[in-house]
Every structure is written in C-alpha cells, then in structure tokens.
Amino acid sequence: MGKYWLAAGAAALSLGVSATASYAQTTTVPGEQVGLAVGAPLPEGIYAIDTFTFRSPDGPNATSTDTAVNVPVLVWSTPWKVLGARFEAVVAPPTIFTFGRAAGARDTSINVGTFVGGIFAWDLGNNVGVSYLAGVYLNELNGGRGAGIPLLASNTYRQGFAISYTGDGWNVTANLTYNFYDVPARFGGPNGIPGFYGSQYPTDALNLDLTATKKFGKFEIGAIGYGTTNLPNRGPLAFGSPCAGNFATCGSVVPGGGGRFALGGLVGYDFGKFSVQAWVARDVATSVRQVSPATGLPTNREAYSTEGWFRVIAPLYTVAAAPEPPIPAPLVRKY
Structure with missing residues (x-):
C-alpha cells in the first residue's frame, strides 16, 4: 500500500469536534490529521478511516x-479531476464523550452534526502534493441546544490547506485548518447552563x-506536533461594545486569544489490508487554566493535558492501476 494509505489523510481531515473549552474554540479537533499525508491525492477508490482520541487534562479531580x-x-x-486536482468526497459523523472525575459525575456522549465536504488534491510531481478542503459540520436537529455548547448550535464551516512530501518512505506534512461559524448561534431558552441564553x-x-515520519518496511515511526488558537471574536461583546457584560440582552461570548500546542511521537504498522497508527502527545504550551474546586473559577495555574490517539485505515475498494504499456521489441535488420 506504500504511501497511498498515508494519503488517506486527505480523507480524515480532522472531522472531530471539541468537547470542552480546554480544546480552545475549535470544532475540528487539533491533532486529528497528524500521521497522514493530507496533501497527497488518494488513488481512485473508497476508504474507511476511524480515529479515536482520549484526553486527560491536569487539574483537581473535582473540576477536571x-x-x-x-x-x-x-x-x-x-x-x-478539476483543474488537475482529484476530487474526493467526504462524510463523517463524529461523537464526543466526557468522563467527569468528581464523585457522582455523569458520563455523557454527544452525536455531533455530520460533516460533509470535498477535497481537491494536486500531485505536483517529485513526491509533493497539495490539497484544499471545503466543508461544513451540519447543525442537525439543533443538536447543541441541550448540550449547552455554542459550537454545536451553529453550522461550522471549515477550510484546510495542506502540503505533503511522501518520497522514500517519508511523510512530511503541514496542514492548516480554519474554522468559522454561523453567528450568532441561537438558543431558544435555558439549556441547563446558567448564563447561556439567547445569542452565542x-x-x-x-x-x-x-508530521515527520519514516517507514521501515511495514513499520512507521516519527514525530508529530499540533496546536490551536482562537482568533479575535467577531461578536458584539468585544471590549467597549454597548453589549459588553450584558448577557441577558446580548447573549454570551467566548473570548479570543486562547490556545495550546502539543508534541509527541507516532508509531504505525501496515497489515496489508488495513493499517494502524498510535501516538501520544503532551502540551508544551497552553493558555488554558485549571479551575479552583472551591470557587469554580480559573486560577493562574496552567492546565496542561496528555492525549492518546489510535487510528485504523482500511481501503474498501480501489481501482487497479493501468498496466504499463509493453516495451516495443527492437527492430533488427539482417544484411
């Protein structure tokens, strides 16, 4: 399968959704695309990819x-192909799980709105590929209203730009993802969290x-890094706005500027009919703060997190490559 199962990263495209503010204000999960040659076009066919991550933040059990x-x-x-780029259609229904550490805390799961999108991937030659993604996480059945998460009460629009080098068993990839939202996200009334009313x-x-990994036969090993940052808020609650602080009239807002960055290592193995990858990463920089069990308010202490990931990639159907044309036999004349 060589570099082609790595190219299936053009399919995964970070189709997860953050569950808490500690992920910063992003619907696309930071780190979901590492280990994949997102910029390389996939061979014609149908592919199934499943990526799972578990995240454990530092902090007191009472509030984490x-x-x-x-x-x-x-x-x-x-x-x-469109303008020389292979077109790849993508669909995904992500699910979020939460596990409270405090005594009596309830575990939850949320089925996030389905992602639908398309990828345009160009092969530039010399084992270099670039891709552009456009898609949307659909707010199906107003799924976020009961969860009290403004992200899930909006459609999330996503764009992605990636470049990959896949020569000689290497996968060196950089991928930039931009999320923006329907604003305001509207809640019809109380949704279980005090203060979250009206427009968000x-x-x-x-x-x-x-990603920077290398394959040695069927094994793969390398380093990965990923991060996220909030951009300045476009809502009416910016500092100095007439609505600033007036939650009852103007709704609430998540401030911009937060973010985090993690580094880690990845290993993978190609079983032939399917491939697996696993990686672990730890925050090296974060603006997230731990919450005080006594007051419920953020403290000055950083809330670093550790994440574990596991992925399976399985080509369900691929089109056989066209055979090479036969080499014509040399013409030999006898004199």
Missing part, C-alpha cells in the same frame, strides 16, 4: 473532565498539524 472523540470517516476518491458568538479558530 476527561474527554474522548471518535471520528468514523468515509471517503470516495472519485475518477474526476463562538470565535473563529486556526489549527496547525505537523
């Missing part, structure tokens, strides 16, 4: 919550996923 996200993805790499204004977000 572990989270997990599972992202099943189906990709159709079509036979069609999520901040836009940027994610960066980086």
Whole structure:
C-alpha cells in the first residue's frame, strides 16, 4: 500500500469536534490529521478511516473532565479531476464523550452534526502534493441546544490547506485548518447552563498539524506536533461594545486569544489490508487554566493535558492501476 494509505489523510481531515473549552474554540479537533499525508491525492477508490482520541487534562479531580472523540470517516476518491486536482468526497459523523472525575459525575456522549465536504488534491510531481478542503459540520436537529455548547448550535464551516512530501518512505506534512461559524448561534431558552441564553458568538479558530515520519518496511515511526488558537471574536461583546457584560440582552461570548500546542511521537504498522497508527502527545504550551474546586473559577495555574490517539485505515475498494504499456521489441535488420 506504500504511501497511498498515508494519503488517506486527505480523507480524515480532522472531522472531530471539541468537547470542552480546554480544546480552545475549535470544532475540528487539533491533532486529528497528524500521521497522514493530507496533501497527497488518494488513488481512485473508497476508504474507511476511524480515529479515536482520549484526553486527560491536569487539574483537581473535582473540576477536571476527561474527554474522548471518535471520528468514523468515509471517503470516495472519485475518477474526476478539476483543474488537475482529484476530487474526493467526504462524510463523517463524529461523537464526543466526557468522563467527569468528581464523585457522582455523569458520563455523557454527544452525536455531533455530520460533516460533509470535498477535497481537491494536486500531485505536483517529485513526491509533493497539495490539497484544499471545503466543508461544513451540519447543525442537525439543533443538536447543541441541550448540550449547552455554542459550537454545536451553529453550522461550522471549515477550510484546510495542506502540503505533503511522501518520497522514500517519508511523510512530511503541514496542514492548516480554519474554522468559522454561523453567528450568532441561537438558543431558544435555558439549556441547563446558567448564563447561556439567547445569542452565542463562538470565535473563529486556526489549527496547525505537523508530521515527520519514516517507514521501515511495514513499520512507521516519527514525530508529530499540533496546536490551536482562537482568533479575535467577531461578536458584539468585544471590549467597549454597548453589549459588553450584558448577557441577558446580548447573549454570551467566548473570548479570543486562547490556545495550546502539543508534541509527541507516532508509531504505525501496515497489515496489508488495513493499517494502524498510535501516538501520544503532551502540551508544551497552553493558555488554558485549571479551575479552583472551591470557587469554580480559573486560577493562574496552567492546565496542561496528555492525549492518546489510535487510528485504523482500511481501503474498501480501489481501482487497479493501468498496466504499463509493453516495451516495443527492437527492430533488427539482417544484411
């Protein structure tokens, strides 16, 4: 399968959703695209990819919550090309899980709105590829209203730009993801969280996923890094606005500027009919703060997190490559 199962990263495309503010204000999960050659076009066919992550933040058990996200993805790499780029159709229904550490805390799961999108991937030659993604996480059945998460009460629009080098068993990839939202996200009334009423204004977000791995036969090993940052808020609650602080009239807002960055290592193995990858990463920089069990308010102490990931990639159907044309026999004349 060589570099082609790595190219299936053009399919995964970070189709998960953050469960808590500690992920910063991003719907696309930071780090979900690492280990994948997102910029390389997929061979024609249908691919299934499942990525699972479990995240454990530092902090007191009374206020900290572990989270997990599972992202099943189906990709159709079509036979069609647009301006020289292969078109790949993507669909995915992510699910979020939360696990409270405090005594009596309830575990939850949320089925996030389905992601639908398309990828345009160019092969530039010399083992270099670039891709552009456009898609949307659909707010199906107003799924976020009961959860009290402004992100899930909006459609999330996503763009992605990636470049990959896949020569000689290497996968060196950089992928930039931009999330922006329907604003305001509207709640019809109380949704279980005090203060979350009326209009919500999520901040836009940027994610960066980086990969540098090498294959040795069927094994793969390398380094990964990823991060996210909030962008300045576009809502009416910016500092100095007439609505600032007036939650009853103007709704609430998540401030911009937050973010985090993690580094880690990845290992993988190609079983032939399917491939697996696993990686662990730890925050090296974060603006997230731990919450005081006594007051419920953020403290000055950083809330670093550790994340574990597991992925399975399985080509369900691929089109056989066209055979090489026969080499014509040399013409020999006898004199």
